[in-house]
Amino acid sequence: MPSRSPKRSSRRLKLVIAYDGTRFVGWQRQKNGRSVQETLEQTFRHLLREKVQVTGAGRTDSGVHAEGQVVHADIRSPMPVQIIHRALNALLPEDLLVRSVQVVPNRFHARYSARSKWYRYTLWNHPLRPISDRNRMHHVPAYLNLRAMKRAARLLQGRHDFRSFGSAGGTVSSTVRHLTKFGIRKDGERILIDARADGFLYHMFRRICGLLLEVGKGKVTPKEIPLLLKGKSRWIPPTAPAKGLCLMEVRYG
Numbered sequence: 001m002p003s004r005s006p007k008r009s010s011r012r013l014k015l016v017i018a019y020d021g022t023r024f025v026g027w028q029r030q031k032n033g034r035s036v037q038e039t040l041e042q043t044f045r046h047l048l049r050e051k052v053q054v055t056g057a058g059r060t061d062s063g064v065h066a067e068g069q070v071v072h073a074d075i076r077s078p079m080p081v082q083i084i085h086r087a088l089n090a091l092l093p094e095d096l097l098v099r100s101v102q103v104v105p106n107r108f109h110a111r112y113s114a115r116s117k118w119y120r121y122t123l124w125n126h127p128l129r130p131i132s133d134r135n136r137m138h139h140v141p142a143y144l145n146l147r148a149m150k151r152a153a154r155l156l157q158g159r160h161d162f163r164s165f166g167s168a169g170g171t172v173s174s175t176v177r178h179l180t181k182f183g184i185r186k187d188g189e190r191i192l193i194d195a196r197a198d199g200f201l202y203h204m205f206r207r208i209c210g211l212l213l214e215v216g217k218g219k220v221t222p223k224e225i226p227l228l229l230k231g232k233s234r235w236i237p238p239t240a241p242a243k244g245l246c247l248m249e250v251r252y253g
Helices: 036-048 081-091 146-156 204-216 224-229
Strands: 011-019 054-056 065-075 096-104 114-124 158-161 176-187 190-197 245-252
Touching: 011 036, 036 054, 036 065, 036 081, 036 096, 081 096, 114 204, 146 176, 146 204, 146 224, 190 204, 204 224, 204 245
Parallel strands: 065 245
Antiparallel strands: 011 065, 011 096, 054 065, 114 190, 114 245, 158 176, 176 190
């Protein structure tokens, strides 16, 4: 009998991807619509003729965007990574892009190896709504007190229990997070809110942005923040709309 050819060993790939989340139901594969995960897996299957499962660093919601989402995938194909990179981008839809592909050790995990994530929330603060990039910004026509928002941001920076900013749906053992960098700046009509942390609870940053908006409008004072962080406030911060949020970068050790 002819001898069987040995099975090829798998390689683990690390991909940095970007996407416009407007027409996706989110990162995670779902039955009710088009997800980033499923789109990537189907494209891999078409290209390599093998079933490939991709794992992301974070599960972004419907409407949330990414410039630096990180995923890993195990493949058996010997195809060079440079060709895989070019071919994926030729096959993927226009709202999903692979920025880079590299082979990494099998111990690398897109989610569990991550050390920090950087998110950006973009506001369009002008009486008239935006036209360009309108699906990537939250329109706030009212005046916002930027100085008060920055005061509130300083109170949130550092290591705190962010339980009051999380939503049901996350399964975590601890709600303590270290917000290492937190900045707010104005860029023309845009207000950019940037946060880096060792991790984010489900909806945590969108609720932080919702709080900052209430502070900027004068509806809530920064004095409410220590009460929220100590779990002594009955007020629940509103969740800012998804379309203003973008995952900018994931850092590893």
